[in-house]
Amino acid sequence: MLTGIGVSTPELAAAVVDLEVVDGVVVGSPLIRALADGGLRTAAGLVGEFAASVAGSRGR
Known part of the structure; x- marks a missing residue:
């Protein structure tokens, strides 16, 4: 199942x-x-933050 409504920060995504x-x-x-x-670099940085947060959260 996927979700996304209200998920606006990497910390919320991890939770x-x-x-x-x-x-x-x-x-x-x-x-x-x-x-x-902030442009493409800012968006790409945020993608990295979300990815790291979710990856770090799995398996806890």
Whole structure:
């Protein structure tokens, strides 16, 4: 199962992925905001933060 409504930070993504019933998180609005506010590098950095947070959360 995927979720994404209300997941706006890497910390929230990690917390949601820790739930047994969630397999992944769809993140859209925070990335679009980062792209609009800071460009591609900012958005790419945020993708890295989300990925690291979720990867670090799995298996705890």
